[in-house]
Amino acid sequence: xxxxxxxxxxxxxxxxxxxxxxxxxxxxxxxxxxxxxxxxxxxxxxxxxxxxxxxxxxxxxxxxxxxxx
Amino acid sequence: xxxxxxxxxxxxxxxxxxxxxxxxxxxxxxxxxxxxxxxxxxxxxxxxxxxxxxxxxxxxxxxxxxxxxxxxxxxxxxxxxxxxxxxxxxxxxxxxxxxxxxxxxxxxxxxxxxxxxxxxxxxxxxxxxxxxxxxxxxxxxxxxxxxxxxxxxxxxxxxxxxxxxxxxxxxxxxxxxxxxxxxxxxxxxxxxxxxxxxxxxxxxxxxxxxxxxxxxxxxxxxxxxxxxxxxxxxxxxxxxxx
Numbered sequence: 001x002x003x004x005x006x007x008x009x010x011x012x013x014x015x016x017x018x019x020x021x022x023x024x025x026x027x028x029x030x031x032x033x034x035x036x037x038x039x040x041x042x043x044x045x046x047x048x049x050x051x052x053x054x055x056x057x058x059x060x061x062x063x064x065x066x067x068x069x
Numbered sequence: 070x071x072x073x074x075x076x077x078x079x080x081x082x083x084x085x086x087x088x089x090x091x092x093x094x095x096x097x098x099x100x101x102x103x104x105x106x107x108x109x110x111x112x113x114x115x116x117x118x119x120x121x122x123x124x125x126x127x128x129x130x131x132x133x134x135x136x137x138x139x140x141x142x143x144x145x146x147x148x149x150x151x152x153x154x155x156x157x158x159x160x161x162x163x164x165x166x167x168x169x170x171x172x173x174x175x176x177x178x179x180x181x182x183x184x185x186x187x188x189x190x191x192x193x194x195x196x197x198x199x200x201x202x203x204x205x206x207x208x209x210x211x212x213x214x215x216x217x218x219x220x221x222x223x224x225x226x227x228x229x230x231x232x233x234x235x236x237x238x239x240x241x242x243x244x245x246x247x248x249x250x251x252x253x254x255x256x257x258x259x260x261x262x263x264x265x266x267x268x269x270x271x272x273x274x275x276x277x278x279x280x281x282x283x284x285x286x287x288x289x290x291x292x293x294x295x296x297x298x299x300x301x302x303x304x305x306x307x308x309x310x311x
Binding site: 006007010013014017024025028029032033036040044045046047048049051052055056059060062063066067 | 139142143145149152153157160162183190191194195198201202268272275276277279285304307
């Protein structure tokens with residue numbers, strides 16, 4: 001591959017990685033806000049712990065999926 | 070308190086990131102020459118420093134709740150990513166990271182880069198990319214762990230700079246990837262801390278009134294490490310049965 005073409009491909013890959021990270025971050029903020037609103041509706045005092053429980057359910061599901069692969 | 074809450078996790082997290090960046094910078098340097106490799110790493114370091122200097126002062130103007138929600142969510146994301154990887158490795162699902170193997174792969178891909186007549190732009194770009202991506206995580210972690218105030222920010226920055234000095238010093242001395250750093254133990258420990266701090270701050274940012282105030286932080290830490298170990302044990306038992 002020619003150096004210039006390689007450099008363009010490398011920049012494209014870097015931008016794509018950064019865009020992926022930004023989208024994941026936006027998804028996480030939206031997800032957390034939604035979870036907070038739901039948790040706050042269920043229990044005002046323990047909303048934080050309920051949010052964390054939801055995060056752990058997602059982590060456990062993700063670990064389970066990875067282990068099955 | 071700042072030392073424990075900001076400097077130590079910042080040091081350990083940065084240590085992991087800098088070791089990973091060092092592996093690539095070393096592979097490129099030994100294969101393609103130090104001029105291009107170090108130029109790429111230094112350029113990325115300068116860009117990261119400019120980002121901190123440029124955005125850092127602006128952060129003080131951001132509303133406290135928005136700041137905590139954004140930074141907390143970032144910490145939670147990083148923490149979950151690290152913890153996920155570390156649990157899978159301890160559970161025997163994924164092999165432990167082999168820095169030597171990464172170095173060998175880095176050398177192979179550096180050798181396959183296009184050759185240039187003058188300055189080796191391709192090698193510099195690989196070094197730049199590795200340092201920028203790993204360094205970005207360090208920047209966010211330092212900003213997040215320093216979210217409590219200027220003392221915490223200074224402590225987190227000192228932790229990250231100390232990690233950089235240790236890794237660069239060790240890399241310069243041995244000229245080999247730092248394969249003996251207990252990468253998974255660090256990822257497990259720091260991932261758990263980032264998850265707990267991230268949950269605490271993002272919750273506060275969104276409006277959560279934690280029962281007991283700051284006491285919730287040790288409770289979150291204990292819950293995180295307890296649940297993580299239960300997951301590791303579950304995965305290990307599963308692999309034994311399989």
